[in-house]
Amino acid sequence: MKDKKIVMGELELELELLPEPEPLDIPKFNQEFRAVVEAYNEGSADLEMPADELLARSHIAPGTGSYRDFSYIAPDIPHYIASNCTACMECVTECPDTAILAKVLPENLVEEELAKIEDPETRERMRAHFAKTKKFYDLPQKKGKEAGLFSIFVDPTKCKGCAECVAVCDDDALEMVRKEGEMVPHYKEEFDFFKSLPDTPMEYINERTPIDLMLTDKTHLYVGGAGSCAGCGEATALRMLAAANAFAYDDQWGIVAATGCNTVYSSTYPYNPFLVPWTNSLFENAATDAMGIRMRWDQMGWQDKKLWVVGGDGAMFDIGFQALSRMLSSGMNINVIILDTQVYSNTGGQASTSTYMGQETKMSAFGKKLKGKTEHRKEIAEILMMHPDVFVAQTTAAHFNHFYKAVFAANEYEGPSVLIVYTTCQPEHGVADDASARQARLAVDSRTFPVFVHDPRKGQRLSERLDLRMNPAIYDDWYTDPKTGKPLTFIDFARTEQRFAKHFDKDGNPSEVLLAVQEERLKNWRRLQELAGILDKKKQKAAGD
Template identity: 30%
Template sequence: MTMQQIKFYQTGTFTVGNRLLDADQRSVQANMERTNSLNSGHRACQGCGEALGARYAIDAAMRASNNQVIACNATGCLEVFSTPYPETSWQIPWIHSLFGNAAAVATGVAAAMKVKGRKDVRIIAQGGDGGTTDIGFGCLSGMFERNDDVLYICYDNQAYMNTGVQRSSATPPAARTATTMAIGAEPGNAFGQGKNLPLIAMAHGIPYVATASVAYLRDLEAKVSRAMTVRGARYIHILVPCPLGWGAAPHDTIKLARLAVETGLFPLFEAEHGEVTSSTKIRRRVPVEDYLKPQKRFAHLFGKTPAVSTLAHIQETADRNIRKYGLLEKHD
């Protein structure tokens, strides 16, 4: 491993731990020989959570597979910002076909590798929440049901950001988007029943499902690495804040991703064959307001007359998650 002299500094979060670890325990990104699968120079916005998540996820998959990864990308921000030619940022074999078929294309690549006896080559499909929970849902469910040897990664920024911030089925209640305007009696996105893709993936009984966050990058790497030890259909759902779509400062991407976890709105867990096997405990529980307030998409909740009942409704969701996934340490 190539070593780099680094200075110790306090980042205000748990990331400091990485610098104090033995070299072989450090993160993939701390390694100078990391693959930079999604290389620098792409056109993502400042503070893009998706670019960060994809970089960590794919590099971790590369390390876990001895650099034998083929990626199939859905249409969306990740595809667009990474590939204007001749400046492709992908250092790995990569294909983009359509918005709604990444999982099926990956099935095809996996079938080709199987028939050619290339068990060493691992297939990843990836897309945003629109490409995963909406238009690509049929193909994704088919891939799960057949238990095809594909790791599907959803980078969830909770709306169609590439087309200008329209609502998806992953958009949270009350959020303002270009198609759920902050006007009228019930401003923002309606309170539907939601579409929890990790739970739907678990309902298929696939061998591995996990949620991850760009605020917990070691955890994200560990989950990708774990997924790569498993054969069959696997699903990782990563929350990736979008400064543009969420109306947040680019420097708040990590902070918001962490607050989503600490409020209980985005639980971090792993599941195998449909059963939750672990969840990340919340160290410092925070009210949902702390997460919502810095985001302009929720600004209408905090006007002259705060939307008390709406906030209470969102808090209920967070509280339910905390109970459901056992997100708080038990203090007897």
């Protein structure tokens, strides 16, 4: 390429232009990057690795997180008790690190694979991972089909010991045990055996039961190895998004990720948990970036290739809101998932417009005069519903069916769609590592974060488009907790999180600020009821009775 002369006023510069970079040779790229990952794993990268073309071009190979080893992170690890298991799949679904996986295989095939193991003790350790459950063993037998054995295995190199899997298991099929002796090597050996097994046959997977999607290998496009916090609520949502997309589209979809926690823990060089193409953009322009990619893909004839924008509070509620609004108004077929933590976790816990009033954060401290954040929370879902013909769903990763069905519907919708997902942030909310699902369910039950789906295909009126099902007691102001016989309110939710702790006196009485937040949450719920026509339906139901 010839030199180029540039004149700037009286200054004349001659620049030697570099040649255009050649397209990447993907097999060669992955092979070269394997050496980079190994150097980082050995701790020698900063001393021995030269600056190379891959680093200069900000490339990270797909799925390199699978080579990352977290087995030294936590002192405890989940232990599977097959005799108690019902194959509910909640542990596999809720794990934020792809550290606990499951398969269903025909009984005779399992016995064949076990027979290949010569050492009797090792064979019995492997056999202990297989359970005869009603769902996959008894019911198929009754239908004259081949009975399947359900298995759970834990990958010690991905597990961070958050115990989320144990917390969501209502069957006492998992317990945390101390890592001692040869336990970690045994776990690695057992997980290698799991990976050597054939994939779950499709006859054991019911497409009408979305929670079973992760039984098949092809849905694990989020491989773990991300640097997210233990128990991270965001990572679970991303894993579920990846599984839902993979089940329908394999790896034929892509991600535009806005600056935030998700870009930090999913692209901490050289580790990447995704097996799909992705690009990291800035806080404010991820939606705009996606518009350009969508246009280019459409030019290439890739209209059916799905594109998802991933962002948090800043990217979608605040600095990137205008770009998001413009994208939605364009009518382009782009999907968005908002990881709603109600705080800028990536910058040390600053408040955002997603933050609840009264919440204590780094930029809204609790003091003598100001009691935490003084502004109201922006209800972005309700704002987005006012854009023309936009599919909007507000959901949580703990409401498995609601989440998966929202993803499927968003993909099917020919136009812009947005999912707002409640994602617990353990360090900033002050909750335990195993509490993501519990807090998400409590947020919904207490009207703190109602779930709903707004589907423009359902009709012209909001009351036809807006569906509040999956919220408890949708005709009432509050849901009555059957354990206490009392209404479950925002105050009950706030008691469980450190971010609201200073609002309670020594006797546990809430502050005036929290009572005001509770009233604001009730008003928000009533507004949703009105938009969905719930009150009219309640009157009709009463008249019919």
